[in-house]
Amino acid sequence: MKKNEIYTAQIVDYTTEGSGICRIEGMAVFVPNTAVGDVADIRILKTAKNYAFGKIEELKVPSPDRIKPDCPVFDKCGGCTFRHISYDAELRFKQKRVYDALTRIGGIDGGLIGEIVPSPSDRAYRNKAQLPLSTDKDGNIRAGFFAPHSHRVIPLDGCALQAAPFDRATEAFLKWANEVRPSVYNENDHSGILRHLYLRYAEKTGELMVCIVANADKLPKEKELVGILRSELPELETVVLNINREKTNVITGKHCRSLFGNGYITDELCGLKFRISPLSFYQVNRSQAERLYGIAAEYASSDQCETLVDLYCGTGTIGLSMAHKVKNLIGVEIIPQAVEDAGKNAELNGISNAEFICADAAQAAAKLVERNIRPDCIILDPPRKGCDTELIGTVSQMQPERIVYVSCDPATLARDLKRFSEHGYYVRKAVPVDMFPRTGHVETVVLMTKCD
Numbered sequence: 001m002k003k004n005e006i007y008t009a010q011i012v013d014y015t016t017e018g019s020g021i022c023r024i025e026g027m028a029v030f031v032p033n034t035a036v037g038d039v040a041d042i043r044i045l046k047t048a049k050n051y052a053f054g055k056i057e058e059l060k061v062p063s064p065d066r067i068k069p070d071c072p073v074f075d076k077c078g079g080c081t082f083r084h085i086s087y088d089a090e091l092r093f094k095q096k097r098v099y100d101a102l103t104r105i106g107g108i109d110g111g112l113i114g115e116i117v118p119s120p121s122d123r124a125y126r127n128k129a130q131l132p133l134s135t136d137k138d139g140n141i142r143a144g145f146f147a148p149h150s151h152r153v154i155p156l157d158g159c160a161l162q163a164a165p166f167d168r169a170t171e172a173f174l175k176w177a178n179e180v181r182p183s184v185y186n187e188n189d190h191s192g193i194l195r196h197l198y199l200r201y202a203e204k205t206g207e208l209m210v211c212i213v214a215n216a217d218k219l220p221k222e223k224e225l226v227g228i229l230r231s232e233l234p235e236l237e238t239v240v241l242n243i244n245r246e247k248t249n250v251i252t253g254k255h256c257r258s259l260f261g262n263g264y265i266t267d268e269l270c271g272l273k274f275r276i277s278p279l280s281f282y283q284v285n286r287s288q289a290e291r292l293y294g295i296a297a298e299y300a301s302s303d304q305c306e307t308l309v310d311l312y313c314g315t316g317t318i319g320l321s322m323a324h325k326v327k328n329l330i331g332v333e334i335i336p337q338a339v340e341d342a343g344k345n346a347e348l349n350g351i352s353n354a355e356f357i358c359a360d361a362a363q364a365a366a367k368l369v370e371r372n373i374r375p376d377c378i379i380l381d382p383p384r385k386g387c388d389t390e391l392i393g394t395v396s397q398m399q400p401e402r403i404v405y406v407s408c409d410p411a412t413l414a415r416d417l418k419r420f421s422e423h424g425y426y427v428r429k430a431v432p433v434d435m436f437p438r439t440g441h442v443e444t445v446v447l448m449t450k451c452d
């Protein structure tokens with residue numbers, strides 16, 4: 001098989017990221033933006049030893065799952081994976097992704113895995129956008145998304161995933177940017193000021209945050225920026241400058257300065273108020289997060305729960321939503337601003353039985369063992385890389401009655417469930433939850449208990 005050759009083939013499966021797969025001459029060929037069931041002429045773009053990449057040259061027989069993409073930049077932008085298949089077909093893919101990972105890697109009985117919980121909305125659900133800034137050939141500043149596997153900016157044009165005010169917020173920011181013309185950051189030589197436009201929206205309260213990530217301590221004409229944003233955005237609650245002077249792909253720097261307002265917005269989730277600042281994690285799909293937390297609460301609850309430990313707690317949302325059912329809540333989180341928010345969130349909601357620790361989850365868990373804390377239930381909600389092996393040992397050593405694992409990566413989840421089983425904790429039930437419609441990502445909630 002050589003580059004530029006064209007073969008006719010049928011798409012038979014998806015990769016975990018949602019790219020279509022076909023087999024040509026015994027080799028797996030990955031073809032993005034295709035649907036299982038498509039028969040197409042495929043041009044080979046790149047070959048490796050055991051696999052190749054291709055693109056559709058001509059779609060001969062479309063899959064019955066296909067729909068017309070409702071976004072003009074779907075084939076260029078790296079934001080969505082699935083605007084070309086029905087939401088039902090996407091849910092089937094996600095169910096299978098979780099099922100395959102848990103049964104094949106985790107060795108879990110497939111009968112324990114429930115039906116995926118669809119998102120209440122598959123449009124405009126994202127309450128957070130981090131838009132890279134660039135200039136076009138005429139020197140105009142623009143905001144958008146990176147093209148897949150590249151740092152080329154595709155300008156944003158009515159993005160279907162983003163909260164409604166983000167288009168107006170982007171427009172208002174660009175109005176200032178194109179009047180004042182600060183330099184735009186260039187990652188090759190680390191020159192220029194403007195890096196990202198970072199937007200957050202509290203859907204329930206209607207509060208909007210505009211955060212500008214800059215390679216500088218100060219922006220030119222900050223007052224004018226605040227003036228334009230305030231006059232064009234009635235929802236505006238705060239404007240923040242995030243300073244990122246590092247040579248890095250990490251979007252935000254460690255320091256923020258408020259240019260207007262208090263530097264945070266407040267949203268409501270599960271009947272509680274939550275303060276969200278730029279550096280704190282907050283679930284991007286608010287209404288689906290309520291369902292996710294509802295399932296976690298159902299899995300966590302038993303008649304008697306004295307102590308609940310919420311590891312990787314972010315701003316404390318999951319634990320605080322269950323605080324009224326327990327005697328003591330201990331949350332652990334590594335980002336200092338998130339821990340600060342978690343403490344404020346407890347106060348804001350009149351919760352006085354919560355303690356938040358700023359530390360690495362594994363180290364904090366070891367300290368809890370030293371303090372002789374015996375939680376009845378431990379919640380784990382780690383980032384994609386999953387839990388450290390050491391943490392799995394320590395959590396098991398604490399012998400909670402229940403462990404609830406909320407995961408955003410089925411493969412690391414499956415690996416960790418297998419490790420837990422080696423410590424005597426077994427899966428009782430699991431359910432995939434679609435937090436990120438139209439992308440390849442899927443969340444899973446799992447309940448484990450000890451087998452005596």
Ligand code: SAH
Pocket residue numbers: 281282283311312313314315316317318332333334335338359360361362381382383
């Ligand atoms: N449970 C929260 C946050 C989940 S996201 C919610 O639902 O909102 C995962 C969180 O783990 C992030 O806030 C991240 O900052 C934190 N984190 C990442 N690595 C960590 C570590 N080693 N120890 C503790 N927290 C960590």
